[in-house]
Amino acid sequence: MVPLSYYLVLSAFLFACGVMGFLMKRNIITIFMSIELMLNGVNLSFVAFAAQWHALSGHIFVFFVMVVAAAEAAVGLAIIISVYRTRDTLNVDRVDLLKL
Amino acid sequence: MHLALFLAFGAVCVAGAVNLLLQSHPIQSALSLIVVMASLAVEYLLLGAEFVAAVQVIVYAGAIMVLFVFVIMLLNAGEEERSQGSHLALLLGVPSLLLVGVLLAWTVTHHATHSVAVGSLPGDPTTIGHLLFSEYLLPFEITSLLILIAIMGAVVLAANPETDPSGKGN
Amino acid sequence: MSFWIYTLAAVIKIALMLFVLLTAVAYIVWLERKVVGRIQNRWGPTRVGPFGLLQPAADGIKFILKEDLTPPHVYKPIFIAAPIIAVVFALTSIALIPFGNNVRILGYDIPLQITDVNTGLLIVLGITSMGVYGIALAGWSSNNKYSMLGGLRASAQMISYEISLGLSLIGVLILAGSFSLQDIVKSQGGSYWHVIPHWNIFRGQIVAFFIYLTSAYAETNRIPFDMPEAETELVAGYHTEYSAMKFAMFFMAEYANMVTVACLATLLFLGGWNGPIFGPPLLQTLLPVLWFFLKVFAFIFLYIWVRGTMPRFRYDQLMAFGWKFLLPLSLANLIITAFVVAVRA
Numbered sequence: 001m002v003p004l005s006y007y008l009v010l011s012a013f014l015f016a017c018g019v020m021g022f023l024m025k026r027n028i029i030t031i032f033m034s035i036e037l038m039l040n041g042v043n044l045s046f047v048a049f050a051a052q053w054h055a056l057s058g059h060i061f062v063f064f065v066m067v068v069a070a071a072e073a074a075v076g077l078a079i080i081i082s083v084y085r086t087r088d089t090l091n092v093d094r095v096d097l098l099k100l
Numbered sequence: 101m102h103l104a105l106f107l108a109f110g111a112v113c114v115a116g117a118v119n120l121l122l123q124s125h126p127i128q129s130a131l132s133l134i135v136v137m138a139s140l141a142v143e144y145l146l147l148g149a150e151f152v153a154a155v156q157v158i159v160y161a162g163a164i165m166v167l168f169v170f171v172i173m174l175l176n177a178g179e180e181e182r183s184q185g186s187h188l189a190l191l192l193g194v195p196s197l198l199l200v201g202v203l204l205a206w207t208v209t210h211h212a213t214h215s216v217a218v219g220s221l222p223g224d225p226t227t228i229g230h231l232l233f234s235e236y237l238l239p240f241e242i243t244s245l246l247i248l249i250a251i252m253g254a255v256v257l258a259a260n261p262e263t264d265p266s267g268k269g270n
Numbered sequence: 271m272s273f274w275i276y277t278l279a280a281v282i283k284i285a286l287m288l289f290v291l292l293t294a295v296a297y298i299v300w301l302e303r304k305v306v307g308r309i310q311n312r313w314g315p316t317r318v319g320p321f322g323l324l325q326p327a328a329d330g331i332k333f334i335l336k337e338d339l340t341p342p343h344v345y346k347p348i349f350i351a352a353p354i355i356a357v358v359f360a361l362t363s364i365a366l367i368p369f370g371n372n373v374r375i376l377g378y379d380i381p382l383q384i385t386d387v388n389t390g391l392l393i394v395l396g397i398t399s400m401g402v403y404g405i406a407l408a409g410w411s412s413n414n415k416y417s418m419l420g421g422l423r424a425s426a427q428m429i430s431y432e433i434s435l436g437l438s439l440i441g442v443l444i445l446a447g448s449f450s451l452q453d454i455v456k457s458q459g460g461s462y463w464h465v466i467p468h469w470n471i472f473r474g475q476i477v478a479f480f481i482y483l484t485s486a487y488a489e490t491n492r493i494p495f496d497m498p499e500a501e502t503e504l505v506a507g508y509h510t511e512y513s514a515m516k517f518a519m520f521f522m523a524e525y526a527n528m529v530t531v532a533c534l535a536t537l538l539f540l541g542g543w544n545g546p547i548f549g550p551p552l553l554q555t556l557l558p559v560l561w562f563f564l565k566v567f568a569f570i571f572l573y574i575w576v577r578g579t580m581p582r583f584r585y586d587q588l589m590a591f592g593w594k595f596l597l598p599l600s601l602a603n604l605i606i607t608a609f610v611v612a613v614r615a
Contacts, residue, residue: 002106005209007147010110014136016201017117029126029172033133036164037117040140043156051147051221059152059223060236066159067243071250073164077171078257084175085261127348127410134403154392162399166406166429173410173422225389225449 007048014041028080028090032073039069106146112139126177130168137161149223275378283384284365291364295525296326302574309578336514341412344511348411353512353519356404360526363397366390367533368452370543370558382559383452390451391443394534395436398489402428404523405491405498409508420507423585424491424498430592431488431495437600438481441607442470442538455542469541474607479539481600483572486531488592490524493577497585532569540565 014037021034043062050058080090087095116136120129137160144153232240300315300322307314315322340349368383387393402425409421446454460468471479488495499507509520536542545561547554583591 002103002146003209006106006110007143009205009208010113010143012204013114013201014117017121021121024121027126027177029168029175029177030120030129033120033126033129033168036160036168037120037133037136040137040160043152044140044143047144047147047149047152050149050223054221056221056223056227056231057236059149059228060231062149062152063155063228063232064239064243066155067247070159070164071243071247073167074250074254075257077167078254080171081175081258090175090177127345127407131348150387150389151392154389154396157396158392158399162396162402162432163429166402166425169403169406169410170422170425173406173418225392 004048004052007044011041011044011048014038014044017041026091026093028083028092028095029077031092032076032080036069036073039065102146106143109139109142109146112136113143124179126172127169130165130172133168134161134165137165148221151223151225151228279378279380280384283382287364287384288361291361291526291529292522294529295522296330298525298528298570298574299329299521300326301570302577305571305574306578309575330518333514333518338514338516339511341511343413345411345413348407349511350516352404352408352411353516353523354404355407356401356523357519357526359397359401359404360523360530363394363530364526364533366394366451367530367537368455368542369562371555373555381452386450386452389449391439391449391454391538394451394530395432395439398435398527398530399429399432401523401527404520405508408512408520412508412511414511417508417510420498420510424508427491427495427498427585427588427592428489430589431485431596434481434592434596434600435485435489437597437604438478438485439538440604441475441478444604444607444611445470445473445475451537451542455537455544458541459544467541467544469544470539474610475539475603477599477603478607479535481596481603482535482539484596485592486535487573487576488588490527490531492524492528492573494580494582495588497582497588500582528570528573529566532566532573535569536562536565540569 018034018036018038018041021037022031025031025034043065046058046062046065050056050062083095084090089095113136116132116139119132120136123129123132137156141153141156141161144150144156303325304314304322315325318324318328340346365384366387368381368386370382372379372381374380405428406421406425409417409419409424412418412421442454443449446457448454448457458468458470458473462468462472466472487493491499499509509517512520542565543558543562545557547557549557
């Protein structure tokens with residue numbers, strides 16, 4: 001029997017790693033992957049609480065989070081491709097002027 | 101047994117997440133993220149969420165991450181350049197982060213006593229299907245519309261400017 | 271059943287199924303060379319052993335003894351990991367395939383399946399969708415324009431046809447009412463008027479069967495969808511830079527995927543191990559396994575027959591076919607099946 005708090009600590013750790021990656025990394029794609037890591041941490045929280053409160057709505061919500069993450073990843077990667085085409089760099093520090 | 105499995109796959113999750121931060125090449129970060137997602141799928145199985153675990157592998161690890169790997173391959177993203185770091189920040193930051201983290205984890209695990217048994221809530225596809233198409237039908241339809249908009253947006257944004265002189269996607 | 275008996279049975283089953291799968295992969299290569307040879311009016315391998323039956327052994331020895339080149343500019347960790355990923359996911363899905371009814375050995379009722387998960391079909395789909403990584407990473411890590419293009423094309427093709435593959439299976443799921451592979455096979459027992467078996471093909475899933483067939487050819491990168499790895503296109507596509515054992519691993523992964531897909535097709539559409547059962551109890555336990563293997567063999571023969579006969583699609587034709595024809599068709603099949611089942615109930 002695993003206490004619920006263990007799952008929450010793991011979820012918080014994953015979320016914290018995602019936030020750290022988002023702030024520390026300079027490559028746009030890695031920043032995006034940190035966002036996905038944050039979403040995964042949150043998913044684990046949802047499923048853990050669903051198991052505790054015996055409510056399947058937690059699972060449904062995880063399903064919707066995954067769907068939204070997929071949509072966001074598709075559009076975000078398309079934006080990254082456009083940025084790469086115009087600025088010719090994937091380093092977030094270089095994309096700092098509104099004019100090319 | 102349940103605890104041993106949780107700790108083993110939790111350790112794999114943690115290792116993957118830390119590896120994502122420590123690697124400099126985006127493809128290595130992508131592969132560690134795939135490892136995190138796969139071990140999270142096992143954690144979901146431990147919590148009885150079999151449908152969510154299967155969907156995590158099929159959708160997240162098998163489709164969204166393929167998209168990421170595609171873009172990394174397409175744009176030929178090389179090793180990341182290091183921006184200006186600060187030794188003082190590293191010296192002060194990492195220990196205090198660990199301290200705060202350990203304090204929080206200790207507080208949370210010692211003050212809550214609810215335990216979750218393996219498979220206590222069977223999340224089989226039949227029940228989830230019933231819920232999804234009766235109570236949560238409106239969010240379901242709205243998210244399908246959302247995905248449609250995302251597809252159209254992605255196609256327009258990523259269209260090649262040379263072959264589409266009008267600027268609009270097909 | 272106690273934990274130790276279960277573990278012992280599982281270990282024996284894993285060893286047995288791996289052995290059978292790897293031997294089957296080797297002899298499917300032999301079968302392909304013979305059948306394609308006969309289609310092209312030539313003999314195929316005849317020298318090594320009677321009818322060339324020892325050819326796979328000779329090929330295996332050749333692959334092991336060949337020089338394993340690693341070109342200098344490849345991205346080494348992923349270059350070495352990619353064939354491993356491909357083979358691991360190809361071999362893992364055999365764990366969920368049931369080969370026959372439960373057998374009674376020494377008083378224990380042992381299912382002929384390594385694990386029977388009640389979302390078995392979803393997990394098999396998940397494992398096949400993870401198999402894309404082996405190919406994508408192989409193409410990218412080879413640091414070679416042809417391999418990269420081949421890898422990108424192969425992975426784009428695989429993820430496109432995964433959708434129609436999955437959707438074509440939902441009709442079967444609606445008829446069976448469960449994701450567990452054993453339940454799906456059991457729902458196909460019996461027959462109409464003692465003549466037509468109760469298989470899913472004859473229960474209205476014939477269109478779904480053909481969608482599944484076509485998507486399976488595209489998933490396993492076989493003719494007519496093998497543009498990403500054909501020798502006359504892109505040099506050899508994503509496995510250009512691989513030699514000896516690593517190339518053999520890609521080969522093994524492709525044929526193991528073929529076997530998995532054929533097993534799924536027999537379980538879902540051709541009635542699995544259902545067939546006439548007669549005779550003494552020993553024969554009664556072995557006959558279902560025989561019917562299963564015969565159906566899988568028929569499916570693989572169809573694979574090889576199509577390979578010898580059809581030309582390959584151009585890449586844009588391939589993608590257009592998957593997205594603009596198969597996907598709407600599988601959605602239509604799903605809607606019609608659901609409608610018929612709902613009206614009947």
